[in-house]
Amino acid sequence: MASPIDFYFDFSSPYGYVASRLVEGLAQRTGREIQWRPMLIGAVMKITGQPALIDIPMKGTYARRDFERTARYYKVPFRLPDPFPIGTVPAVRAFYWTHNRDPAQARSLAKALLSAFFVDGREIGSAEGVVAVARATGLDGGALAAALGDPALKERTRQAVEAAVALGVFGSPYFIVDGEPFWGVDRMPMLEEWVRRGGW
Amino acid sequence: MASPIDFYFDFSSPYGYVASRLVEGLAQRTGREIQWRPMLIGAVMKITGQPALIDIPMKGTYARRDFERTARYYKVPFRLPDPFPIGTVPAVRAFYWTHNRDPAQARSLAKALLSAFFVDGREIGSAEGVVAVARATGLDGGALAAALGDPALKERTRQAVEAAVALGVFGSPYFIVDGEPFWGVDRMPMLEEWVRRGGW
Numbered sequence: 445m446a447s448p449i450d451f452y453f454d455f456s457s458p459y460g461y462v463a464s465r466l467v468e469g470l471a472q473r474t475g476r477e478i479q480w481r482p483m484l485i486g487a488v489m490k491i492t493g494q495p496a497l498i499d500i501p502m503k504g505t506y507a508r509r510d511f512e513r514t515a516r517y518y519k520v521p522f523r524l525p526d527p528f529p530i531g532t533v534p535a536v537r538a539f540y541w542t543h544n545r546d547p548a549q550a551r552s553l554a555k556a557l558l559s560a561f562f563v564d565g566r567e568i569g570s571a572e573g574v575v576a577v578a579r580a581t582g583l584d585g586g587a588l589a590a591a592l593g594d595p596a597l598k599e600r601t602r603q604a605v606e607a608a609v610a611l612g613v614f615g616s617p618y619f620i621v622d623g624e625p626f627w628g629v630d631r632m633p634m635l636e637e638w639v640r641r642g643g644w
Numbered sequence: 645m646a647s648p649i650d651f652y653f654d655f656s657s658p659y660g661y662v663a664s665r666l667v668e669g670l671a672q673r674t675g676r677e678i679q680w681r682p683m684l685i686g687a688v689m690k691i692t693g694q695p696a697l698i699d700i701p702m703k704g705t706y707a708r709r710d711f712e713r714t715a716r717y718y719k720v721p722f723r724l725p726d727p728f729p730i731g732t733v734p735a736v737r738a739f740y741w742t743h744n745r746d747p748a749q750a751r752s753l754a755k756a757l758l759s760a761f762f763v764d765g766r767e768i769g770s771a772e773g774v775v776a777v778a779r780a781t782g783l784d785g786g787a788l789a790a791a792l793g794d795p796a797l798k799e800r801t802r803q804a805v806e807a808a809v810a811l812g813v814f815g816s817p818y819f820i821v822d823g824e825p826f827w828g829v830d831r832m833p834m835l836e837e838w839v840r841r842g843g844w
Contacts, residue, residue, distance in 0.1 A: 621839035
């Protein structure tokens, strides 16, 4: 069976959010499964020494305009949240906690968190915010809230982020398929072509 | 008459080079003229505090691989030059010197310089290297060599770069059409769609 497409994203990344709305179409057209792999761009920033995208002079100004334009282009609802960007450690931990039980439910949680943040402007940076969204998707909020401080879950999350960084994942979205990396929502057509043609 | 597409690029930018091979097709399909506007990413780096792309950890590794892959995708000959990146002040000055006489010839010179660097691996960082390439395109090498130190030409070049920076041009390639900015060779399809639909 063909290997899946690894889909890395940060819960606070507008382009990662837009990509999350496009990956199911990609999966259908390529016949590949999508492995959702939330990670923490903050961990990358420590290595690269890069500031957050919107804090870079000139580039940040362009990015604010481009977030909106890209979302409109793909007909994806979007409103830049405030505050933005945010830390997303609780969101990533909640994803892996859920994933340990049920990968499909973890995907639903990821979608719900991204929509809460980028469509509804809700707060998903805190454990409380994440638990509230999780509860609305049918997860056991009490069990999740208790688990978020669990050292084993922290370790699981740390390892997932470290594994992504070790593979060179430096941005969001970032895809790896058949060992080939693609960075950015605007590279999704190239990725699709790569899968279709088996590279070039 | 519809306004032209401003095409900003740095002579040392692989993605700018690939874009230079695609802009004529873009012009034909959109019915817009292309204004070639070489600039200096070094001037932007002073403002943004960003290092050169290939010097950024992780991202630089990806970029080296992606330069080659992108060139193959568009069927554009490419070999990463060594040394790379280079300063391109003499190249930009030579462009504007030629442009003052004949814009079409300046475009030919730009193409010749980009091919010399990215296809043939020739040295285009020095005045001598630039003059050698210019000569081969039929320009008066002696007159150009004498002009490269001319304060008026230096000032013309400085103003062109400053004007680009003032418009927010922070990368290469960077396009502005009808006031709308597009960064990156991978955004050329979106740019084309923008022109076709008149925005969205």
